[in-house]
Amino acid sequence: MIKYNLKCNNDHEFESWFSNSEEFDNLKKKNLLECIFCSSKNINKSIMAPMVSNSKNLDYDIKFFDKNLKKEKNKLLELRKYVEKNFDYVGPDFSKKVREVFYDNKNKKAIYGTTTLEEREELAEEGIDLLSIPWINKDN
Ligand SMILES: [Zn+2]
Numbered sequence: 828m829i830k831y832n833l834k835c836n837n838d839h840e841f842e843s844w845f846s847n848s849e850e851f852d853n854l855k856k857k858n859l860l861e862c863i864f865c866s867s868k869n870i871n872k873s874i875m876a877p878m879v880s881n882s883k884n885l886d887y888d889i890k891f892f893d894k895n896l897k898k899e900k901n902k903l904l905e906l907r908k909y910v911e912k913n914f915d916y917v918g919p920d921f922s923k924k925v926r927e928v929f930y931d932n933k934n935k936k937a938i939y940g941t942t943t944l945e946e947r948e949e950l951a952e953e954g955i956d957l958l959s960i961p962w963i964n965k966d967n
Pocket of ligand 1: 835836837838839862863864865866867
């Protein structure tokens, strides 16, 4: 079983379990995925949440991307490449790692990974800001 954070085209976020990643793709293809809030069938998966390091440049770049995020897919692919190159992937351990980075001043590295909505809310309460980005597949 695999849990994805899903988001509809009206920015509703929710979680859903799938037996594997193909199941998600199949359901999406058959239009069987539906937003639990507005019943939209325009659902996308797997929000990744990069942690922005202290570096001002990095911060600037991320904001730049953030502004243009919804414009085009190419930007998202660029962003994905950028994140993969500059951030350490920590996977589902993200919320744990992000705390380590956040509370350790010597260890300001940029990481990315997946979180649940719940974890993100907890982190936000602790003052840890995360940026969610739609994670686009290179091949579709
Ligand atoms: Zn919705």
